[in-house]
Ligand code: SF4
Ligand code: SF4
């Protein structure tokens with residue numbers, strides 16, 4: 001009975017756009033707060049901006065791969081269908097969240113690329129990146145919210161129309177951004193000696209856990225009210241991915257890893273930080289995938 | 299194309315503003331208020347006449363060239379209860395070509411739009427990119443689908459290739475029980491208008507606020523509230 005029209009590729013789109021926006025947001029904040037006067041923060045900001053931009057571009061590619069006209073073009077060698085996605089750029093439909101998102105992502109990719117270039121052109125005067133940092137921070141918030149609004153616009157949908165999803169996707173994008181930055185830090189071998197990252201990340205994960213539980217509770221109530229099985233019950237595919245992937249792997253395990261290093265007052269090893277970041281990213285992907293599946297119940 | 303579309307939308311807005319509301323929903327039952335000087339094509343399906351032969355499903359596929367497992371219309375076999383009695387019935391399902399369709403506003407390319415001249419909701423397959431946003435936006439499960447011959451979205455369009463030339467839709471022409479009646483509900487003398495005024499027509503899921511143009515005779519309030527889908531299981535063929 002259930003037909004899944006939006007699956008892994010759309011989940012990847014929402015996830016990569018969120019993670020890219022998160023990384024660009026943190027990079028922009030590092031520039032705006034003048035932390036980039038410290039060389040290793042400058043490196044972190046620069047590499048995070050590049051990775052964030054690449055994630056935005058790859059994420060946008062995922063939505064193109066998901067278009068049935070594109071898939072048809074590949075399967076039948078039909079170039080007119082293969083390139084049909086250009087139609088997205090031939091019009092602006094203000095009533096369509098997807099059309100708004102197309103132009104928003106295009107703008108975000110352009111300004112993120114300029115932000116990256118500003119590091120390169122003004123390596124000796126990092127302050128020149130500030131205007132681009134400001135624009136990127138704003139666009140990052142818009143892109144992260146848009147990933148929730150795209151599905152939230154389907155207002156008859158019992159799962160997707162839940163407004164708290166915007167908050168969840170924003171928090172998740174931020175923690176994904178932090179995970180990307182953490183991976184960047186482990187690559188350039190910066191150690192978090194005073195646990196500042198672990199502490200702020202824990203606060204973020206705890207807040208996300210709270211909102212995620214509120215969401216699951218409201219979906220349970222909405223399901224009962226509408227006479228359908230709990231759309232996030234553990235026995236369903238969506239529910240299993242939600243509880244095991246998004247909540248356990250993506251939130252509880254990273255939270256425990258952070259807390260043990262704060263309580264033990266030991267700087268987390270790079271391999272441990274790497275694991276933490278990977279768990280957060282896996283969880284964020286599962287979160288979006290399970291929400292997509294749960295919303296395609298009819 | 300865009301300019302023409304915008305102009306049509308503006309014209310439509312003006313027309314509605316001057317002639318007032320067109321429908322007054324009372325529960326799921328519909329009281330029709332006619333809008334003069336404008337066509338509004340619709341279909342009435344009398345469930346007491348539908349024998350479940352599926353001639354409409356076959357003729358629709360032949361007329362519109364869809365693959366055997368891709369349907370613009372389907373007759374689902376389902377059951378309902380009144381008091382302690384359970385009974386079975388056939389329910390033909392298709393796109394409702396709604397008055398306020400939720401599939402149109404979400405389309406990012408303008409491929410899906412409502413025709414000003416007759417109210418039919420169409421998909422321009424030369425503009426559709428297959429993003430499936432309209433499929434998600436439609437509350438009526440399965441009435442929009444991906445046509446594997448074009449790689450784009452497809453749906454019932456009241457057989458515009460026939461009805462634009464004054465012919466009946468294929469499914470209406472073939473219906474063995476005479477259950478499907480098609481016509482302009484803004485024309486008081488049409489067969490469909492007379493049928494609507496003599497019966498108590500219902501629409502599926504009126505709560506979704508899309509004002510369907512496919513009406514049912516013989517549907518109970520409870521059935522009309524049920525979220526049937528084109529893919530609902532065929533109860534007595536299991
Ligand atoms: S039934 Fe669905 S697809 Fe058809 S016009 Fe209404 S909202 Fe659009
Ligand atoms: S699938 Fe086609 S008709 Fe539907 S919203 Fe996308 S572009 Fe528009």
Ligand code: SF4
Nearest residue numbers: 358371454457467469
């Ligand atoms: S009106 Fe035409 S397209 Fe629609 S269900 Fe009938 S035969 Fe199919």
